[in-house]
Amino acid sequence: MFPILAYIGDFALKSYYVINIIGVIAGFIVLSLNIKNLAKGTKRKTLFFAAFIFIPFITGARLGNTLDSLINHTPICASRYLIWGPVSLWWGLVLATVLAFPIAKMFETDVWETADLFAPSIAIGGVFARLACLSEGCCFGLPCPDTIPGALFTSISPAYAQFPGKLLYPTQIYESFSWLVIFVVLILYRKHRTFRGELIITLAALYSAARFSIEFVRFHEKPAFLSVAQIWSIVIFATSLFLYFYFKKHGINKIKQTGKSI
16 A cells, blocks of 8 residues: 655655546547447547546545445545545446436437447446555455455555554455456457447446445445445346346347447
């Protein structure tokens, strides 16, 4: 855990922000590769969509962290940064999903097709987002036996403040690896889609299952039977399964020539 990469005068260059920025860049590179064979007009609309949908994602993730604090009755981070404070991924994804439909209509794009184009970018972004958490020492796990592979020894960080000198479950690595697996699955599966929206629904189902499991060994200031993230995971997983089988059964968004547009 190395929260500070370097000091530039009195300015601390935080690894959390650097790694997240790298993740955003990686996401846009993957998206650019994913749309390279599309018509010029479609490419332009997709990139504009990407720029617009990023705003509600970050806003929802940032405000969602505050809402989580209120729900769990834990201290609210008084960061002076509106955007670059702590975030809650599920809230950002939910707000971005809700607003994706009107934004897609504004740009005259198919929301499900566009979501499938975005899915691998979301996954690769998730890989870096959790590596950023690892460097910051946030989103950390509970104390664990020294026999756990990859167990983390805390250094100066939020994790150290809570469990000084103890080995912790590497929850950030677990989640980062989960996103990497999801990314590989999506890349391999994209040519075999049978309906538009299949990739984003697959992503939601896989991530919600992984996140639900990881939450059991993640530290929470106010332990509960189920965390807010686990409740979201159950809702998203159930919704994903419903949409998958509903679309399949009724032939909604069916692709006549499998994977033609991706």
